[in-house]
Amino acid sequence: MFNRRDNIKEVEEGKYLAPKFDKYGLIPVITTDFHTGDILMHGYMNDEALKKTIENKEAYYWSRSRNEIWHKGQVSGFVQKVKEIRIDDDQDSIFLSVDIGKGASCHVGYRSCFYRSIPLGKIKNDKKIEMEFKEREKIFDPKKVYNKEPSPTKL
Amino acid sequence: MFNRRDNIKEVEEGKYLAPKFDKYGLIPVITTDFHTGDILMHGYMNDEALKKTIENKEAYYWSRSRNEIWHKGQVSGFVQKVKEIRIDDDQDSIFLSVDIGKGASCHVGYRSCFYRSIPLGKIKNDKKIEMEFKEREKIFDPKKVYNKEPSPTKL
Numbered sequence: 001m002f003n004r005r006d007n008i009k010e011v012e013e014g015k016y017l018a019p020k021f022d023k024y025g026l027i028p029v030i031t032t033d034f035h036t037g038d039i040l041m042h043g044y045m046n047d048e049a050l051k052k053t054i055e056n057k058e059a060y061y062w063s064r065s066r067n068e069i070w071h072k073g074q075v076s077g078f079v080q081k082v083k084e085i086r087i088d089d090d091q092d093s094i095f096l097s098v099d100i101g102k103g104a105s106c107h108v109g110y111r112s113c114f115y116r117s118i119p120l121g122k123i124k125n126d127k128k129i130e131m132e133f134k135e136r137e138k139i140f141d142p143k144k145v146y147n148k149e150p151s152p153t154k155l
Numbered sequence: 156m157f158n159r160r161d162n163i164k165e166v167e168e169g170k171y172l173a174p175k176f177d178k179y180g181l182i183p184v185i186t187t188d189f190h191t192g193d194i195l196m197h198g199y200m201n202d203e204a205l206k207k208t209i210e211n212k213e214a215y216y217w218s219r220s221r222n223e224i225w226h227k228g229q230v231s232g233f234v235q236k237v238k239e240i241r242i243d244d245d246q247d248s249i250f251l252s253v254d255i256g257k258g259a260s261c262h263v264g265y266r267s268c269f270y271r272s273i274p275l276g277k278i279k280n281d282k283k284i285e286m287e288f289k290e291r292e293k294i295f296d297p298k299k300v301y302n303k304e305p306s307p308t309k310l
Contacts, residue, residue, distance in 0.1 A: 089268045
């Protein structure tokens with residue numbers, strides 16, 4: 001199904017899909033909102049998740065916290081309908097454009113996982129860096145949706 | 156400079172920057188075009204690259220092929236002027252919005268590294284998957300720009 005990676009020119013300029021999975025069998029994935037272009041999340045897929053995503057036109061990831069294939073939206077209901085999949089020059093990262101309607105992609109409840117902005121400029125002598133919230137309204141209440149689930153966030 | 160990661164609520168809902176670097180000291184980075192919102196590339200930073208990017212307002216990455224800090228554009232001239240930096244819910248991935256003018260971000264010569272689209276739908280019995288080129292015109296000739304440099308692509 002996937003082409004062999006034995007030629008740099010072919011990987012970069014060829015037309016055959018030859019993804020590079022890392023030593024854990026994963027490839028990073030950038031997911032954007034098909035309607036707005038906004039970045040929603042950053043995740044990972046293994047080969048099975050990539051195949052399922054291509055064939056079912058819904059996003060499947062590899063959950064590194066639960067160590068299993070993760071059909072996004074199975075708990076929250078916010079399934080990601082895949083409109084396009086692209087791969088980069090050396091075929092070691094994937095980009096999905098998805099339709100989530102008026103839903104959310106972030107387990108904290110925001111539409112996008114990237115709701116905080118880091119200020120630019122000189123960092124003051126090892127002082128903590130204070131971020132600005134760019135999303136204020138949560139789309140859903142995570143306590144209600146993920147009642148019994150542990151947080152996927154790892155410290 | 157970076158807050159301690161000892162509380163999930165604080166990492167997810169707090170205002171202090173507390174990035175999670177992986178066991179190699181790296182955090183993945185999504186880079187988008189400030190003007191169009193298009194995804195340009197996927198890279199990695201270590202703590203020093205992140206600090207330099209915040210302070211100098213130009214993108215620095217960690218080159219995994221050369222194992223060194225990489226001030227993007229030093230060879231090609233296509234420096235990335237950083238307009239905004241965001242971090243995600245569990246603070247283990249970064250998103251940069253950058254201005255590259257009419258330049259390119261891809262060492263193959265295209266504006267974006269994501270110039271190939273993977274067709275959706277049933278995969279035919281282990282047949283190779285043929286992609287579609289979404290960018291046709293290269294912005295520069297990589298042979299001229301990277302004359303003596305080895306390709307960063309790893310097989």
